Amino acid sequence: MSNQYGVITLMGSGELTATMVxxxxxxxxxxxxxVRPVFIDTPAGFQLNVDHLSRRALDYFQNRVGHTxxxxxxxxxDTGDGAQREAAYRLLHQANYILIGPGSPTYALRQWRQMPVASLIAGRIRQGACLVAASAAALTxxxxxxxxxxxxxxxxxxYWEEGLNLLGLFGLDCVVLPxxxxAEGGNHDTRFCFMGAPRLAVLEALLPPSTTLLGLDEHTALVIxxxxxxxxxxxxxxxxxRRDGVERVFRKGDALPLALLRGAPLSTEAGQRSTPAVADGPAPPLSADDVWDPLNALAEKIQSQLERNQVETATKALLTLERHIWEQQAILQERSAMGAAREVLRDMLALMGAHLGARQPADRRAFLAPLVxxxxxxxxxxxxxxxxxxxxxxxxxxxxxxxxVVDTPDGVAWEVVGG
Structure with missing residues (x-):
């Protein structure tokens, strides 16, 4: 194998957080x-905030990593003119550090199959470049x-879709699950890239016996x-x-032999243990979660207090819920769970509004002001x-x-619907 070959780094998540600086x-x-680092925005190309994500990557590299x-x-x-695409291809052709991150893996695959992105990336790796594929990109x-x-x-x-198989070009017959x-499911199993143990068992049965499954914990990188x-x-x-019903786990600082990713048996070594790919019986209990456990507990408290007509204490709990989401926003965004947290807040606000509307206070605006x-x-x-x-x-x-809520030149105005 050529000594010019570079590095493929796979991240389970956290590519733009402090843990990966x-x-x-x-x-x-x-x-x-x-150093010529380049960020590819395709996986999030369908999202309305795709340019915001790119700006976040720019800011992170400039201010945290120290590179432009x-x-x-x-x-x-299908978007952009030919000149714009060619400019992007030129950047990739010159890059020696390529970062790709969150979004939809299947969307990215559909787009890249109509573009020479995979061949450009593979060519750069053969010339010594580093590919960093995180989250959705790691799946591809x-x-x-x-x-x-x-x-x-x-x-x-x-089911599985055909991947780019960039790993296969370098002798690694693997699938990657970031x-x-x-653990964001709280009371349901979202391990194994949100699949949970039952669906993972079905997915593994669909893989060819020779294919290795690579599971990457969040905020964790495998540097190949x-x-x-x-x-x-x-x-x-x-x-x-994992392969053929056996798994081995490697921790920070461990060296993982590349032979294992090229099909060598996952036999046990001194001090290591083989385990079934999916254990029989129910999934092990999920550990406490500092983000979701308080959020769910506060939502239950708000509902209980409103049922007892304890509006003042329910309002305080709702504000605590809002503050908790604010304080945990970085983790929620990293888990792609901010939308789920907002759904909880939205439900509680709607519940509060319905409760207050049913009470018909004399001055609803004054009543709602401490909350709004x-x-x-x-x-x-x-x-x-x-x-x-x-x-x-x-x-x-x-x-x-x-x-x-209405934004005016003089500031923000608000009113209660229906008076």
């Missing part, structure tokens, strides 16, 4: 003085790709040095290697930080709770 810096240092990042904007195969690089949204959100039966240890013989684990979690005005202060803070999507979602929450 040192990983990026170390990988960039390998490229010497002439270029954007190879390839939102879809293996022999098969998991259609996460189609199964988890839409309800389709478990978010391996995900293609010119070497081992891969390294960085970050805060573990990497799980702190929420509007939070919205103003969000707008000041250019977090437009979250600010708009909060405004929608208030609207569903019976409060109309």
């Amino acid at each position: 040192e990983v990026h810096k170390t990988l960039l240092d390998r490229q010497g003085a002439a 990042l270029a954007i190879a904007s390839l939102k879809s195969a 690089v293996g022999r098969f790709t998991l259609p996460v949204y189609e199964i988890y959100k839409v309800g389709q039966a478990p 978010h391996w240890n995900n 040095d293609l010119a070497g013989s081992r891969a390294a684990i960085r970050g805060i979690g573990q990497v799980t290697v 005005e702190p929420l509007l202060e939070w919205r103003a803070a969000l707008r000041a930080q250019h977090q437009w999507e979250t600010a708009d979602a909060l405004r929608e929450c208030l609207q569903q709770g019976g409060v109309t």
Whole structure:
């Protein structure tokens, strides 16, 4: 194998968080003085906030990693003119550090199959470049790709789609599942990239026997040095290697022999243990979650207090819920769970509005002011930080709770719908 071959780094999540800053810096240092990092936006190309995500990546690299990042904007195969696409291809052709992150893996695959992106990336890796594929992008690089949204959100039966198989070009017959240890489901199993144990068992049965499954914990990176013989684990979690009913787990600092990713038996070594790919019986209990446990507990408290007509204490609990979401927003965004948290807040606001509407107070505005005005202060803070999507979602929450918010040249005005 050529000594020029570069590095493929797979991240379970967290590619733009504090946990991965040192990983990026170390990988960039390998490229010497002439570092040319590029970010590809295709996986999120269908999202209305795709440009915001690109700006976030630019800011992260400039202020946290210490390098200027270029954007190879390839939102879809059908948008933009030919000159724009060629400019993006030129950036990729010159890049020696390529970062791809969150979005939809199946959307990205549909677009890339109409573009020369995969061949460009493979060519750069052969010339010593580093590919960092995180979250949705990590799902695309293996022999098969998991259609996460189609199964988890839409309800389709478990299945695989053909992946880019960039790993296969370098002798690694693998499929990659990020978010391996995900726990945002709270009272239901969302491990194994939101699949849970029962669906994972079905998915593994559909794989060819020779194919290795790579499970990447969140905020964890597997650094595959293609010119070497081992891969390294960085970050805060573990990497799980599974094949033929056996798994081995590697932790931070461990060296993972590349032979295992090329089909060598996952036999046990001294001090290591083989376990079934999916254990019999129910899934093990999920550990406590500092984000979702308090959120669910507060939602239950609000409902209970409103049922007992304890409006003042329910209002305090609702404000605590809002503050908790604000304090945990970085983790929620990283887990792609901000939307779910907003749904909880929206439901509680609607419940509060319905309860207060049923009471018909003499002055509903005065009654609602202690609740609405702190929420509007939070919205103003969000707008000041250019977090437009979250600010708009909060405004929608208030609207569903019976409060109309209007931005005027003199400030924010609000009124209770129907008086």
